[in-house]
Amino acid sequence: MQRLASATFLALFALTGPTHAGETFDMFRSTCVDAHGNLERALATAGKMGWKVIPDAMLQFLRNNYRLASAQGRMTSAPDGTKFLLVAHKSLPSDTFTADYCLLASLPAAEADLEKSVAAFAGVDSVFDPATGLTGYTWRVENGVHVRVPQNSPDLPALAASGALNEIAMRRDAKSSVLSFIVPTRLRLSSGASPQTDTPTGQ
Secondary structure (H helix, E strand, C coil): CHHHHHHHHHHHHHCCCCECHHHHHHHHHHHHHCCCCCHHHHHHHHHHCCCEECCHHHHHHHHHHHCCCCCEEEEEEECCEEEEEEEEEEECHHHCEEEEEEEEEEECCECCCHHHHHHHHHCCCCEEECCCCEEEEEEEEECCEEEECCCCCCCHHHHHHHCCCEEEEEEECCCCEEEEEEEEEEECCCCCCCCCCCCCCCC
């Protein structure tokens, strides 16, 4: 079943053309960002847009591919591409955070100006992690303005506990683009541990 799902995934990529950055980011914002960690709301929004439940075998393939073991998802296909929405509650790298996690994958990749759309919305400096290829933006909102939060900030525990910490992680290559909206819900640091340095936390 996993081989079949993988083959189907590749076939979807082969049969579609490039997707448009504006449309992709608008979908990401309406499903993931506007839900702000409410995973049921993200799925419901996708359902209202006509997205379908992902077949079980393909969902398991996507769970493994994006390391979201308990993810639920929706998908939509059009002549210009296929999109997958995955939502899950998970521990992030090194078990530093638990978080509500909403991912939108586009096959093939959205146009190169997708990063400009993300950067304009985030409004804060990005951090690039060469080990994962992820570009991350982390902020809190103050008087309606996004304020960057370094990942070694002493304010992280309080921000995470209150749900006031926001992160977008993005990765784009020749085959796909992946946007993740992450709302940490708890900071998990053992006694005497040091906070993480600035690296994006999304997959």
